[in-house]
Amino acid sequence: MLSVDEKIIKKIHSLYDVDKEYWSFSGRSKRTHCHGFIKYPAMMVPEMQGELIDLFLSVREGINSVFDPFVGSGTTMGESIIRGLDFQGVDINPLAILACETKSDSFYLSSLEEKINLLNRRLILDKSEAVEVDFPKIDKWFTPRVKIELSKIRRAITAEPSKWARRFFWVAFSDTVRDSCNSRTSTYKLHIKPPGYLNDTSCCRDLFVRKIESNFNLKKEQRELLKERGLLPRSRITSTVDLQISDIRKKPNKHDYERHDLLITSPPYGDNQTTVPYGQFSYLPLMWIDTKDLRNSVPDNLLLNSSSIDAASLGGSKRGALLNIDRLRGLSKNFSSSMDILLKSNSSGVGRLSSFIRDLDDSLDNILLRMKSGGFLVWTLGNRHISGNKIPLNEILRELLENRRCSFITEIDRTIPFKRMASRNSSSQTMNEEKVLIMTKR
Ligand SMILES: C[S@@+](CC[C@H](N)C(=O)[O-])C[C@H]1O[C@@H](n2cnc3c(N)ncnc32)[C@H](O)[C@@H]1O
Structure with a gap:
């Protein structure tokens, strides 16, 4: 008789035997139902997370609740709820939690359809040229014409009486704001377009209306899927979903x-210099959205400026990081050898790696507190490069977890379909390989 761990190893590796690229999901991934709602950086592959969940459900009975401590736009959540599993997600970024809220509610489609018609009417009738928001450097990112257009949409959304519908609209609006701002699309950072390429379109409304229509169809798809599986009685999902805007180190x-x-997650891979600045990506939509509509309140300090969310995220502050190097060396040999290499090249990478690993380490006790013993932990990780040196994040995390009575089960190597990366974010270009680390909490 195989043990549960052996069954997991056998299932994962038997798929490799058939196809070495099996876990890359290259050409087998589509952003269907709720997964197509919003643009968000570094989204995981839904089909892969779904297949991993199925694999765990098949080897162990009694898996009811899934946790993603870095929930992002909710790939793991979307796959959990269509399997009727309870879910908890945490993210420091309010835009991520807004996306998750809309993906896990708003199933009253006939009412939503009526509300969309009313919203469209309000948009057509609004002749006002008033600009509804102001924030530092607004004129850098939006031309006067675009500000007027976005303001009309904002007014039309705020006039909607139901919060759940407003949240549905804000999510579509987030993509409209990104698509009509003057930040380059080639990077997740806020980076102004060259003169001559500035966006002065008056078609924000068309962009928005098309996005609402597309999200409505995706919502229909999600509803059908849930109904077929008996998971949507009276337009409410059977899963309990709990979402928190919070620093996971709390x-x-x-x-x-x-x-x-079961924990299924993909943490950020590093600080915002070397990986994805989720906060900068989300800043402009968050300046236009009425964040009072989120179910959770948004801490004011997160919206102070375009760097606030990233500064509060893992690896966002280097203060005091060097003081932790010796302690972290004692916890991870791989951290220690990476540090030796970085110290030789005397690079700024010493501060960057130590602050990120210190923050990751600070989050682990609190993450594990939420897990049952015997629970499975699935971490998708990229091995990023600092000053040209490859940092074995999977090995470092494995050691940090082994120090906390977690045991290694197995690991999957996968190549990331390249289009997921912002093409000119050169630091991210090195992350075309991922490891999926599978462990268990004893
Ligand atoms: C790789 S993304 C997650 C992607 C997500 N799993 C998906 O498929 O959409 C990493 C997330 O970690 C979040 N994050 C960074 N630092 C955090 C912290 N201290 N606490 C909670 N979330 C944090 C970021 O805001 C980002 O959404």
Whole structure:
């Protein structure tokens, strides 16, 4: 008789035997139902997360609750709820939580359709030229004409009485704001377009209306899927979904202790210099959206400027990081050898790596507190480069977890379909390989 761990190893590796690129999901990934709602950086591959969840469900009975401590736009969540599993997601970025809220509710489609018609009417009738928001450097990112157009959309959304519908509209609006701003599309950072390429379109409304229509169709698809599986009685999903805007390094409430059977996540890979600045990507939409409509309140400090979210994220602050190097060396040999290499080249990478690993390490106790013993942990990680040196993040995380009574089960190597990366974000270009680390909490 195989043990549960052996069954997991056998299942994962038997798929490799058939096809070495099996776990790359190249050409087998589509952003269907809720996965197509919003643009968000570094989204995981839904089909892969779904298949991993199925694999765990097939080897162990009693898996009911999934946790993603870096939930992003909710790929793991979308796949969990279509399997009827309870879900908890945490993210420091309010835009990520807004996306997750809309993906897990707003199933009253006939009412939504009526509300969309009314919204379109309000948009056509609005002749006002008033600009609804102001924030530092707004004129850098939006031309006067675009500000007027976006303001009409904002007014039309705020006039909607139901919060759940407003949230649905804000998510579509987020993509409209990104598509009509003057930041380059080739990078997730806020980086102004060259003169001559500035966006002075008056078709923000068309962009928005098309996005609403497309999200409505995706929502229909999601609803059909849930209904077919008996997971949507009276237009509410059977799963309990709990979403929190929070820094995962904070200690959870007692009622969240030992709550989950399965963790599936993809943490940020590093600081915002070397990887994805989720906060900068989200800043302009968050300046236009009425964040009071989020179910959770948004801490003011996160919206102070375009760097606030990234500064509060893992690896966002280097203060005091060097003081932790010796302690972290004691926890991870791979961290220690990477540090030796970086110290020789005397690069700024020393501060960057130590701050990120310190923050990741600071999050682990609080993440594990939420997991049941015997729970599975699935981490998708990229091995990023700092000053030209490849940092074995998978090995470092494995050691940090082994220090906390977690055991290694197996690992998957996969190549990332390249189009997921912003093409000119050169630091991210090195991340075309990912590891999926599978462990268990003893
Ligand atoms: C790789 S993304 C997650 C992608 C997500 N799994 C998906 O498929 O959409 C990493 C996420 O970690 C979040 N993050 C960074 N630092 C955090 C922190 N201290 N606490 C909670 N979330 C954080 C970022 O905002 C980002 O959404």
